[in-house]
Amino acid sequence: xxxxxxxxxxxxxxxxxxxxxxxxxxxxxxxxxxxxxxxxxxxxxxxxxxxxxxxxxxxxxxxxxxxxxxxxxxxxxxxxxxxxxxxxxxxxxxxxxxxxxxxxxxxxxxxxxxxxxxxxxxxxxxxxxxxxxxxxxxxxxxxxxxxxxxxxxxxxxxxxxxxxxxxxxxxxxxxxxxxxxxxxxxxxxxxxxxxxxxxxxxxxxxxxxxxxxxxxxxxxxxxxxxxxxxxxxxxxxxxxxxxxxxxxxxxxxxxxxxxxxxxxxxxxxxxxxxxxxxxxxxxxxxxxxxxxxxxxxxxxxxxxxxx
Amino acid sequence: xxxxxxxxxxxxxxxxxxxxxxxxxxxxxxxxxxxxxxxxxxxxxxxxxxxxxxxxxxxxxxxxxxxxxxxxxxxxxxxxxxxxxxxxxxxxxxxxxxxxxxxxxxxxxxxxxxxxxxxxxxxxxxxxxxxxxxxxxxxxxxxxxxxxxxxxxxxxxxxxxxxxxxxxxxxxxxxxxxxxxxxxxxxxxxxxxxxxxxxxxxxxxxxxxxxxxxxxxxxxxxxxxxxxxxxxxxxxxxxxxxxxxxxxxxxxxxxxxxxxxxxxxxxxxxxxxxxxxxxxxxxxxxxxxxxxxxxxxxxxxxxxxxxxxxxxxxxxxxxxxxxxxxxxxxxxxxxxxxxxxxxxxxxxxxxxxxxxxxxxxxxxxxxxxxxxxxxxxxxxxxxxxxxxxxxxxxxxxxxxxxxxxxxxxxxxxxxxxxxxxxxxxxxxxxxxxxxxxxxxxxxxxxxxxxxxxxxxxxxxxxxxxxxxxxxxxxxxxxxxxxxxxxxxxxxxxxxxxxxxxxxxxxxxxxxxxxxxxxxxxxxxxxxxxxxxxxxxxxx
Numbered sequence: 001x002x003x004x005x006x007x008x009x010x011x012x013x014x015x016x017x018x019x020x021x022x023x024x025x026x027x028x029x030x031x032x033x034x035x036x037x038x039x040x041x042x043x044x045x046x047x048x049x050x051x052x053x054x055x056x057x058x059x060x061x062x063x064x065x066x067x068x069x070x071x072x073x074x075x076x077x078x079x080x081x082x083x084x085x086x087x088x089x090x091x092x093x094x095x096x097x098x099x100x101x102x103x104x105x106x107x108x109x110x111x112x113x114x115x116x117x118x119x120x121x122x123x124x125x126x127x128x129x130x131x132x133x134x135x136x137x138x139x140x141x142x143x144x145x146x147x148x149x150x151x152x153x154x155x156x157x158x159x160x161x162x163x164x165x166x167x168x169x170x171x172x173x174x175x176x177x178x179x180x181x182x183x184x185x186x187x188x189x190x191x192x193x194x195x196x197x198x199x200x201x202x203x204x205x206x207x208x209x210x211x212x213x214x215x216x217x218x219x220x221x222x223x224x225x226x227x228x229x230x231x232x233x234x235x236x237x238x239x240x241x242x243x244x245x246x247x248x249x250x251x252x253x254x255x256x257x258x259x260x261x262x263x264x265x266x267x268x269x270x271x272x273x274x275x276x277x278x279x280x281x282x283x284x285x286x287x288x289x290x291x292x293x294x295x296x297x298x299x300x301x302x303x304x305x306x307x
Numbered sequence: 308x309x310x311x312x313x314x315x316x317x318x319x320x321x322x323x324x325x326x327x328x329x330x331x332x333x334x335x336x337x338x339x340x341x342x343x344x345x346x347x348x349x350x351x352x353x354x355x356x357x358x359x360x361x362x363x364x365x366x367x368x369x370x371x372x373x374x375x376x377x378x379x380x381x382x383x384x385x386x387x388x389x390x391x392x393x394x395x396x397x398x399x400x401x402x403x404x405x406x407x408x409x410x411x412x413x414x415x416x417x418x419x420x421x422x423x424x425x426x427x428x429x430x431x432x433x434x435x436x437x438x439x440x441x442x443x444x445x446x447x448x449x450x451x452x453x454x455x456x457x458x459x460x461x462x463x464x465x466x467x468x469x470x471x472x473x474x475x476x477x478x479x480x481x482x483x484x485x486x487x488x489x490x491x492x493x494x495x496x497x498x499x500x501x502x503x504x505x506x507x508x509x510x511x512x513x514x515x516x517x518x519x520x521x522x523x524x525x526x527x528x529x530x531x532x533x534x535x536x537x538x539x540x541x542x543x544x545x546x547x548x549x550x551x552x553x554x555x556x557x558x559x560x561x562x563x564x565x566x567x568x569x570x571x572x573x574x575x576x577x578x579x580x581x582x583x584x585x586x587x588x589x590x591x592x593x594x595x596x597x598x599x600x601x602x603x604x605x606x607x608x609x610x611x612x613x614x615x616x617x618x619x620x621x622x623x624x625x626x627x628x629x630x631x632x633x634x635x636x637x638x639x640x641x642x643x644x645x646x647x648x649x650x651x652x653x654x655x656x657x658x659x660x661x662x663x664x665x666x667x668x669x670x671x672x673x674x675x676x677x678x679x680x681x682x683x684x685x686x687x688x689x690x691x692x693x694x695x696x697x698x699x700x701x702x703x704x705x706x707x708x709x710x711x712x713x714x715x716x717x718x719x720x721x722x723x724x725x726x727x728x729x730x731x732x733x734x735x736x737x738x739x740x741x742x743x744x745x746x747x748x749x750x751x752x753x754x755x756x757x758x759x760x761x762x763x764x765x766x767x768x769x770x771x772x773x774x775x776x777x778x779x780x781x782x783x784x785x786x787x788x789x790x791x792x793x794x795x796x797x798x799x800x801x802x803x804x805x806x807x808x809x810x811x812x813x814x815x816x817x818x819x820x821x822x823x824x825x826x827x828x829x830x831x832x833x834x835x836x837x838x839x840x841x842x843x844x845x846x
Contacts, residue, residue: 035735036728039350039360040746041768042735044439046431046453054434083352083508084524092525151557156564163560164567167526167550255557257526264553268694269350270728 001298004306005291012287017069019283020276024065027272033057036270037081055079055273072280078273080266086277089262094281096169097258100250101243103171103178104185108236112186116193116232117225123198132194135187147180147253164255177254181247185239192235196228203227229300237293241286245279340545340845341531342827344569344838345558348525348551353511355494356428356435361748365837367491369530369547370411370513372538374402374421375489379833379842382595382649382752384486387538388416388495388514390471397482397789404471410497411518411533418473420495426450426461427501428492437492439767440750443484445476480787482794487751516542516841526551542841543829562822568845569830571821571838575697578636578820585822591638594836595647595749596817597757598639600689600705601771602810603739608683616679618809619664621687621742624672624712627665630704631815634697638820641665642813645802646757647749649834655754655795661806661813669712682718684740691744692730693723698744705814734770745770745811752834754798758782762801762810771811778804 034048034057043051052058056067071078077086119128138146154176155163165173200206201224209219248260259278266274297304349363358367374389386392390403408416427433429441431451438451445464450457464476477484487493495514500507510519516538517530531546550567552558555574561567563584573581573589581589602618604610609618627641640648644660663671676682689706691698699721706719722741724730734743747768749756759782760766764774778801785797805811819836828844 032732032735033728035732036726037350038436038731040731040748041359041436042731042770043436044451044453044767046451046455047434047436047438049454050431051434082348082350082524089525092523151560155566156560159564162566163564164552164557167523252554253557255552255554255561257551257553261553262525265348268726268728270726 001306005295008291008294012291015287016280016283020069020072020280021065023276023279024068024272025061027270027275028061028064033081033270033272036268068276072277077277077280080274081269081271086273089274090277090281093257093259093262093278096256097244097247097251097260099169099171100174100178100181100247100256100258101240103174104182104243105236105240107179107182108186108189108239112182112189113193113225113229113232115190117197117220119190120194120197120228121201121220123194128194131190135190138183138187143180143184144249144253146183147177147250150176150180151253167257169256169258174256177250177256180253181243181250185235185243189232189235192232193228196231197224200224200228226300230297233296233300234293237289237296238286240289241282244285245282338545341548342544342546342568342840342843342845343548343550344840345552345555345561345567345571346528346549351436352508354428354435354508355424355496356433356437356440356492358491359436361835361837364491364835365549365840366511366519366528366530367494367513368515368833368835368837369517369840370511370515370519371491371494372408372513372515373489373491373494374404375486376540377489377752377834379831379839381651382654382834384489384751387489389485389488392485392488394485397480397484397787398477400475400477400484401468402473402475404473406471407537408514409535409537410495410512410514411535412497412499412512414497414499416495416514417470418467420497421493422465422467422473423501424494424496425465427496429462430460431457435492440487440490440492443477443479443481445478447478479783482786482789482791483753483755486753487756490751516540517547520546540841544840544843544845547840559822562824565824567824568827569821569823569838569843571819571832571836573638573820573822575635575638575700578638581822588825588827588830589820589822590830590832591818591820592832593640593648593834594817594819594832595649595752595834596819596836597642597645597647597747598814598817599642599645599745599747599811600742600814601745602742602773603737603771604774605737605772606683606740609741611680611683613679614683615808616675617682618812620672620675620679621682621709622661622664622809622812623666623668623675624709625705625812625814626667626708627815628667630701630708634700634704635815638818639815640818642815645805645811645813646754647816647834649749650752650754650757653792653795654752655757655798657799657802660799660802664806664809665813667708672709672712673714676713686717687719688722688741689719689743690722690724690730690733690739690741692725692727694726699723701814702744737772739771742812743770746817748835754795754802755782755786758798758801758805759786762805773808773810775804775808775810 034051079085115131119131122128151163154160161176206224209223248264251258251260263278347362350360351357353363355367372387375384376387377384388405388408390405392400392402394400404418428435429438429450441447444462446462449459467473497512499512510522516536518533520529520531522528528549532542555572558570559574559577562570602609631639631641643658643665646656648656650656689702691702693699702721706721709719710716760768762773763782764779781797781801785794788794819832821832823830826845829842831839833839
């Protein structure tokens with residue numbers, strides 16, 4: 001187990017370096033950051049040259065990358081163009097996005113799996129058909145439509161919530177945005193759980209468990225659900241990374257100042273340091289979430305062992 | 308269909324339970340007498356000489372007062388901190404600062420507060436975006452050379468002559484100079500700015516009617532009324548909270564829900580229903596912004612006598628009235644000169660100066676373009692940035708209008724550039740092959756500001772590198788002319804040179820727009836499309 005984890009962590013190093021290099025190159029291909037920094041009115045050549053020097057942009061690209069990576073390993077992610085250290089932006093943005101992701105993941109786990117179990121056990125029943133139809137609708141409607149619609153209905157027409165989230169962004173305010181963010185994945189989790197439950201319902205071990213007289217609840221939770229969860233856990237695990245990085249649309253609609261907001265602004269203003277820094281952290285989150293999922297397999301199914 | 312209904316009811320129940328929690332979480336920002344207003348994250352640190360966009364400008368407008376202030380209604384420069392600005396020759400100015408002004412930390416505003424601030428703004432070392440505003444002052448080429456290191460730290464043209472007096476010597480005659488001094492870049496700065504710069508940036512200190520109570524970068528700023536403000540225009544509310552919105556649509560929705568008091572940029576998609584949505588609490592007033600199409604004169608194809616006719620023809624092929632009506636819902640008005648209505652006729656705005664060249668005349672357009680040898684390169688590509696504003700809509704409409712007029716649906720196409728940064732980048736590297744989107748937001752309400760920075764040879768925002776000796780000479784003469792009316796007339800002569808060469812095609816004057824909740828009254832926008840916060844009454 002320990003050796004497996006160590007090997008996986010070592011494998012992350014080349015993935016990490018490759019991913020950051022790619023991002024670094026892509027951001028640099030977009031053009032000269034100084035032009036974006038100066039805005040509608042071009043900076044005079046002397047100021048532009050000096051800014052270039054101060055941000056190290058006059059160096060060749062490979063050297064910029066080496067310097068950047070060197071700084072990253074000492075915990076320095078550079079300075080955004082408005083003079084704030086990128087680590088400060090991260091300290092402000094990540095907690096918000098983590099809270100949003102937690103809310104979304106909770107929705108996926110609680111609502112998604114519960115609906116999946118219910119429908120999986122009652123295939124063909126009207127409840128099943130109804131939920132299937134509902135998930136189909138959710139999957140086919142884009143997030144921004146769901147978001148804007150809920151915002152308008154709940155926020156303006158009925159006045160149940162504030163249409164936007166305050167800068168503090170507490171859990172209470174993030175429930176609706178979290179639901180919007182989770183909606184599509186939630187539908188997938190429901191469908192995934194439903195299929196595997198329905199499949200495993202007829203498995204020998206379920207019949208054995210029922211035959212030896214276990215109560216129905218115990219058969220479902222201990223035997224059926226635990227065995228059916230593996231694909232669902234895989235999906236949710238990879239979804240963590242996707243939700244954290246892909247919340248741009250939801251964050252924009254509800255005015256949440258999280259990772260999506262910083263990335264959006266970084267890209268618009270061509271702020272290399274912000275974009276590379278945030279994406280680097282997201283890459284790390286993704287890698288760690290995947291490792292966690294692989295380790296969870298062993299917990300769910302003792303037949304799986306890592307050496 | 309019993310199932311779905313039951314499931315639906317359950318979902319509603321869950322939803323309702325969640326909403327309750329959601330309601331409990333929020334909290335108002337307003338408070339008694341305090342209004343909330345939409346904001347965008349300023350792109351640069353909030354130093355006066357480093358802020359050249361509206362969002363940072365909003366804050367500076369509240370926390371600073373300069374030698375002059377532009378009247379929010381008429382746009383005229385009136386003395387604020389200046390007791391007297393006198394000059395014998397339009398080149399050396401003696402400034403006397405009024406007594407009794409202080410910064411909100413108690414420090415008196417003296418002549419030195421101005422001179423130090425201007426020296427800081429001009430110095431190359433400090434990377435200030437607005438440094439070129441000090442370019443008229445003697446010695447600028449020493450502290451901010453075009454290339455290489457600076458050879459002086461301070462402008463030789465600035466001299467403190469007493470606690471409240473200083474002199475400014477310019478490198479050329481510029482009679483309008485005192486009227487430019489209302490621009491934020493010329494604001495005075497307290498000693499704390501120089502002694503504890505990082506601390507000042509965290510919480511800027513100024514001499515305006517508001518002081519900053521707290522500032523969390525990227526999300527919000529709370530300003531409260533400064534009770535010790537000595538000026539004639541104190542705040543008529545208790546404070547302003549600026550909240551950063553990524554999307555003006557969200558801010559607009561928040562105003563509808565009563566969650567935000569003031570949105571000062573009504574999104575284009577909402578213009579259709581804003582009047583009914585807000586029941587008249589919507590303002591739409593002219594701002595000093597002109598949108599044009601600029602041309603690349605570094606490309607020899609566009610710098611010919613024939614191309615001049617083609618440009619005029621293109622201008623006549625654009626149906627400005629229809630585009631402003633259908634796309635912008637009258638938040639923009641067709642341009643008929645190269646300035647802005649906010650200048651007023653005395654200030655140099657002259658409706659119809661463009662004449663027939665700005666009228667929609669498809670037949671005339673066809674004739675002129677044919678005489679000029681057709682569109683250079685065979686096809687017109689209008690370059691714009693696709694990430695902000697609704698530029699795609701109007702560029703497509705302009706192209707449609709040109710195609711219809713020329714009877715050729717392939718004559719003009721839009722050429723979108725992904726990001727604004729890349730767009731600016733390509734302009735800076737002279738990679739335009741045809742017309743490109745150009746917008747000008749005035750710095751100060753003078754006709755000079757609409758002409759010199761854009762069309763003077765090698766001027767700071769002359770992106771197309773247009774150059775005309777007669778225009779340059781007329782601008783020099785106008786700057787040297789001490790009589791205001793005569794100076795304006797000379798600028799208008801220069802503007803006619805721009806017209807005759809169609810150096811840039813004027814499209815439309817842009818309005819500022821804002822919507823607000825019923826809590827507020829006396830809401831107005833100044834000519835810079837910034838809300839006049841200190842006059843707003845709450846409750």
